[in-house]
Amino acid sequence: MSTAAAQKSGFFATLWDYLTTVDHKKIALLYLYTGGFFFLVGGLEAMLIRIQLMKPDNEFLAAGLYNEMITMHGTTMIFLAAMPLIFALMNAVVPLQIGARDVAFPFLNSLGFWLFFFGGVMLNVSWFTGGAPDAGWTNYAPLSTTSPGHGVDYYVMGLQISGAGTLIAGINFLVTIVNMRAPGMTYMRMPLFTWSSFVVSALILFAFPALTVGLFLMMFDRMFGSAFFDVGLGGNVIIWEHLFWIFGHPEVYILILPLFGAFSDIFSTFSKKRLFGYSAMVFATVLIGFLGFMVWAHHMFTVGMGPIANSIFAVATMAIAVPTGIKIFNWLFTMWGGQIRMTSAMLWSVAFIPSFTIGGMTGVMLAAAAADYQYHDTYFVVGHFHYVIVGGVVFGIFAGLHYWWPVMFGKILNEKLGKLAFWPFFVGFHLTFFIQHFLGLMGMPRRYWVFLDGQGLNTGNLISTIGAFLMAIGTIIFLINVIYTAYKEPKCGRDPWNGRTLEWAIPSPPPHYNFVQTPLVRGLDPLWVEKMDGKNEMTAAEPLGDIHMPNGSILPFIMSLGLFIAGFGFIYQVDDSAWLIAVFVGMGITLGSMLTRSLKDDLGHHIHKEELERDIKKGVGK
């Protein structure tokens, strides 16, 4: 519907529509496009890294540039690709899965996106203004506080702005899931994807403030002469490591848990079975989220915390393997006795199980503190976390995109191309990262610009680089698939997968008010419950009536733009205090828009009953 309207009114109308939208479905698309773009940027950086490490003593990239490359690869992939792509799925799906018409705070949803967008752009502007951040994505002090140039300043400001957006999005989803569930949608009837989004939002709420604090300290050290991390003036560099990992470890679970949820929904749908051990799955998700906060120091076994702290964090870390194992077995037994359909979405999900199991196992190995004295900061760790993040998160995003593409675009991604993209990516992934475990144990540390000849590391690195090229091929085929599907594939209509949950009870893509009438939920997998009763649609929980919808607004965009401008002011006022003007102008714009938002009443609009009836006649509502 929106595309039809857009075609009529031209490019600028569409642009304006997206700049001002507060509709969760369009914000999902914004997250998808931006996250997808940054995924390609991060992937390009990864390819350059692998080309540099193709042979010993290579001089393809200069040493300083290489450090910028690894820093931006990690930062981009975590903050600017994985997070927004997850938010794309959450925005597109969660309100539908709980039978809501939008998120709780549509305006904040838009603000969250634009903050992320401008934070991401700011980080990448650093490439063109004299050098990107170069202290690693972990940005350890004092390497970061003493790094020359403005690269690290961009890291600090960019992440601070986009981090605020993430925090806002997290709070929004918490409130949405608590408050906006349709009648009958109790907590223990929520689909696993909604459950995991709920837990993840709570993790965001508690984890991101630690990053915010760390970044503020770093900002004051670099821009205003404080000395939190300056040992010469009584500061302490280890504090940064703690703050970073108190955020950073939960962040790992923030990335993986929503995809655990997506896999649960996918396994269940394509096995035609309800999820095996639903309550255990929910419990395991919550437990992983909780334990995720108890283990941050396992990133710091070699910092010198002493054997007592190391042992406690080692055992706590091992404990996480238990709920994760429960999940793996529950997925296997969801498929057990089912009718498995091997669609592309299912293919990515099925490939996830062995890949993630390997990543989880090396995780337990790393948890053994004493053994970590060998693994730490080597390619063993690089292998491990890519197994978890690519084998878990990226596979999950691909699976989720295939599965929910109809919800977002009303079409099924071409299945043949989908499988064609999968194979080179899957083979390339294992080729790239499996060998890295051995490279690490054979003496190759992480973040090495060159490795020297004659250390027995040549073959392994070459294999790894070949694998990376296969992954690139897989990604390109996926992109071709997206374009091909947009132009050649027919509309798929409602419920293309024989779905079980509420997002499939309405047309794909959904009308902008989602549900003509709020549905009545009668059990877990509500649509499936109705199907088993011989009906093909939900029972309404309310009579047909006017629907109240929020108005679009340009203010979130302007607020974020203001912070973007102020960010540059903060970075460059160190060189010349004239830049303080940018700080004042930028903050003025932001605060001014906030004032406008507070003082101006915006009561939204109503979609009238007659209009809905017209839609129903046209077949939109069913």
Next chain:
Amino acid sequence: MRGWMGKFRSLFLFGTLALILSGCGQENLSALRPKGYGADLIFDLMMISIAIMIFVFIIVMAIYAFVLIRYRQKKGDEDVVPKQVEGNKTLEIIWTVIPIILLLVLAVPTVQATFDLADQSTQGDDGVLTVEVTGNQYWWHFNYQGEEVSTSQELYIPVGERVYLDMKATDVIHSFWLPSIAGKMDTNPGENINTMYLEAYEEGVYWGHCTELCGPSHSLMDFRVIAVSPEKFEQFKEDLRNIDPEAEPETSTAQEGQDLFNNNCMSCHAIGNAPMGVGPNLSNFANRERIAGILDPTQENLTDWILNPDEYKPGNKMPAVFEGEQFADLTKEEKRDQAEKIAEYLLQLDHSDVGVDAPTQSEN
């Protein structure tokens, strides 16, 4: 009988694993070919964890393969609705309890090893050596506590004895990793001093790396540890204590080199026992395995290095001396000529032949 069989089988699995993995990597660099107490202990812990993990992986993969082969939808079955199973208490308890037991099996040796490697009970005892290790961008300094001996880039230790390392950094965080002898430990700037110990089983030259990102030349901050017999180690200390920094070289070019060195390099580099300077201590330079940790020890390489250190180790703090003002009127060839003289002087700083015959495994 059963118990014995089980033990035999796990031993067998263990042995095969160890055999396969120990084929990996260079003998004096790989964590998979332990040559010292710490590396050995960690290797055993690794093997326990790998064995447990492979056991779990095989079970998961067996169920996985069975499910995927057996329960694929067949043609004509599109309308079949499988039984909607809610769960199974017994199964769920099994796959909760068994992992807990397996993790306990791993947790006990983990905690033991962690405390074992942090043991400092003999530090400070008579005859127990402690070396103060300092990480700098991008070189290592070793001060042999109470011995009036200090070296840079290459650490000499007696074989078969525990040597404690007290570690810190001057600028940013580095990490000292010696995979074939022990694990690694960070060197932090400030007042945190970390302690670990080395105990080498055999004589040899072992390779170490910096493993905490410390700047552009992070990957070039290599060092060597040379393990020699305790007698030879005594000899080494004696040799280094007796260094005469002013000793006159034999050839005249080397003498000219010494003058140049004294005028241009002495402010950063010491020869003989001295507190840590701005640059590495150059005692016993002629016997270094590598120049600046990475280059083959030839006069040509050393000359190139002196002329333009930044080209070989980007971002390092050694200036290209001959680009300075006092040499502005020299031609390129003359500068090279001067640098060659310094190189010749340095390469005859042969203070101790201890360790030169230690088994090494460089280019092959």
